[in-house]
Amino acid sequence: MKEFFDFILRFGNLNQQQIDFITSKATEITILKDEYFSEAGKIARQVGFIQEGILRVCYYDNKGEEITKYFIEENNLVVDLESFDNELPSVAYVQAVTDCKLIIFQRKDWLELLQTIVGWDAITHKIISRALMQKVERRSPLVSEDATTRYLKFLEIYPTVVNRIPLSYIASYLGITQSSLSRIRKSISL
Incomplete structure (x- = not known):
């Protein structure tokens, strides 16, 4: 959990009571290589933080070929945001490239954190903004x-x-x- 809070606290402040509450909502899991964190056609119901390992976001094009959009490595959050926020079926897969250890929050618990912890929404907004900027920076020059x-x-x-x-x-x-x-x-x- 230390890596998770080191990451979160770069974007805002939390007191010990808030940290304890967040910890109470977290679960540690292992996803083996080639298993999915979330799948196309299903609604994403969890947010993860990668402690160890690499995940990739991929989809299949209209020819049935697999396309890798990007990779997510240690000390980053992972969530199919569009699917998670809007409860829509995902259009992409999030797959473990290596064995991965994650801290996860189920959707209901994440929403409870947003409603309970003052400033949690501001922290998560900063993280999402950073991730979106990274995504654009990583893809744009490659085109x-x-x-x-x-x-x-x-x-x-x-x-x-x-x-x-x-x-x-x-x-x-x-x-x-x-x-x-x-x-x-x-x-x-x-």
Whole structure:
């Protein structure tokens, strides 16, 4: 729980009573590699904080090909916000790329935190704003660049994940084939 509160307290202040109340609503879980935190077609009902591991957000395009939108690593919140907030079926999957340890809050408990803790909504708003900005910053430069530049940018954006996730997921994220990625990696290491 320490990592979770270290993360939360970067966005606002909480007293010990509030911290104890939040702790009482949290559950620690393990999600094994390839299992889903949330699934397309289902309503997201939990918010998670990643203590260990990497998750990815992915979907299937109209050709049935799997597309990786982005990765979420340790010390970040994970939630399909659109589905969670509006109780709509999700359009994406959130899948464990590695075995993951998470702290989770069920929707009813998260809503209770929002209603009970003064300032919790401001803290979560700052976290969501930061996450949305990161998402845009991470995707925007990748759109117009050649594949090698996109890969080098990926290494900048996700320096700690490149050796922990399958090349097929990286290739999907970059919008290239796995063989193209292998050629790029080989040419860079020469």
